[in-house]
Amino acid sequence: MTAATSSGGVVLEARNMTRRFGGLIAVNDVSFDVREGEIFGLIGPNGAGKTTLFNLMTGLTPPSSGTLTYRGTTVTGLQPNRVAALGLSRTFQNIRLFKGLTALENVKIAQHVRTDAGLWRGVFGGAKAEEARVEARAWELLDLVGMADRAGELAANFSYGDQRRLEIARALATEPRVLLLDEPAAGMNTSEKGQLTGFIRQVRDQFDLTVLVIEHHVPLVMNLCDRVAVLNFGQLIAMGNPAEVQRDPKVIEAYLGGE
Numbered sequence: 022m023t024a025a026t027s028s029g030g031v032v033l034e035a036r037n038m039t040r041r042f043g044g045l046i047a048v049n050d051v052s053f054d055v056r057e058g059e060i061f062g063l064i065g066p067n068g069a070g071k072t073t074l075f076n077l078m079t080g081l082t083p084p085s086s087g088t089l090t091y092r093g094t095t096v097t098g099l100q101p102n103r104v105a106a107l108g109l110s111r112t113f114q115n116i117r118l119f120k121g122l123t124a125l126e127n128v129k130i131a132q133h134v135r136t137d138a139g140l141w142r143g144v145f146g147g148a149k150a151e152e153a154r155v156e157a158r159a160w161e162l163l164d165l166v167g168m169a170d171r172a173g174e175l176a177a178n179f180s181y182g183d184q185r186r187l188e189i190a191r192a193l194a195t196e197p198r199v200l201l202l203d204e205p206a207a208g209m210n211t212s213e214k215g216q217l218t219g220f221i222r223q224v225r226d227q228f229d230l231t232v233l234v235i236e237h238h239v240p241l242v243m244n245l246c247d248r249v250a251v252l253n254f255g256q257l258i259a260m261g262n263p264a265e266v267q268r269d270p271k272v273i274e275a276y277l278g279g280e
């Protein structure tokens with residue numbers, strides 16, 4: 022719990038967000054607010070609609086209806102790069118690093134949502150001053166996620182845990198105000214999972230972020246999140262602090278029913 026959590030105003034407002042795929046309603050009339058500085062968890066059984074909701078929030082999938090606003094600006098309807106430029110950045114359930122590039126190159130490329138030099142020009146040639154600035158910032162970000170000593174290694178050679186940290190460094194490179202993490206613990210070993218809570222909190226504090234996190238690993242969610250929203254068959258069935266949510270009969274039934 023942080024001071025930001027108790028005093029933070031609303032930064033994101035999801036209103037009646039719905040997404041149909043043919044006859045299936047993957048996200049069904051979901052509304053919630055996220056407050057500045059909080060770590061907001063999104064949980065639910067497999068297929069509950071969590072990733073679809075993230076996709077709706079970040080412009081990857083257009084909603085069938087409903088809106089998301091960020092500090093009063095409508096986000097829904099924008100392309101993913103515009104959403105990132107507004108300050109909402111995400112990682113993916115399936116890691117999307119450039120595996121054949123080094124850690125440093127991965128972070129350099131990610132910064133180009135914030136530069137005018139185009140995707141490749143500033144990284145591989147052209148504007149020298151820009152290139153130097155991008156490189157310095159990439160080193161800084163790798164240092165902040167504790168990976169500067171591995172900057173020259175290929176992303177493909179990293180453990181899952183390190184690949185996910187690198188993904189977070191890439192997301193931070195777009196200078197987000199809100200960070201959306203899709204299953205950051207997936208594929209991690211026990212020791213990597215153990216370090217993740219502290220790491221996400223540290224990143225939140227250091228970059229002054231609001232964090233949304235989809236996660237299956239219940240102990241992690243309960244330790245990490247200030248508030249948790251629970252989806253089941255596309256519907257929001259509970260929301261509250263982790264202890265409240267954990268003892269909510271609807272949540273218990275959704276999880277037991279899904280086993």
Ligand SMILES: Nc1ncnc2c1ncn2[C@@H]1O[C@H](COP(=O)(O)OP(=O)(O)OP(=O)(O)O)[C@@H](O)[C@H]1O
Binds near residue numbers: 047066069071074
């Ligand atoms: N592009 C798509 N086309 C058709 N159906 C889809 C599409 N994307 C998601 N769905 C369906 O929507 C529902 C919700 O899927 P989603 O991936 O959002 O769930 P989830 O809660 O993230 O699940 P998991 O925990 O397994 O990742 C599922 O029934 C899924 O099959």
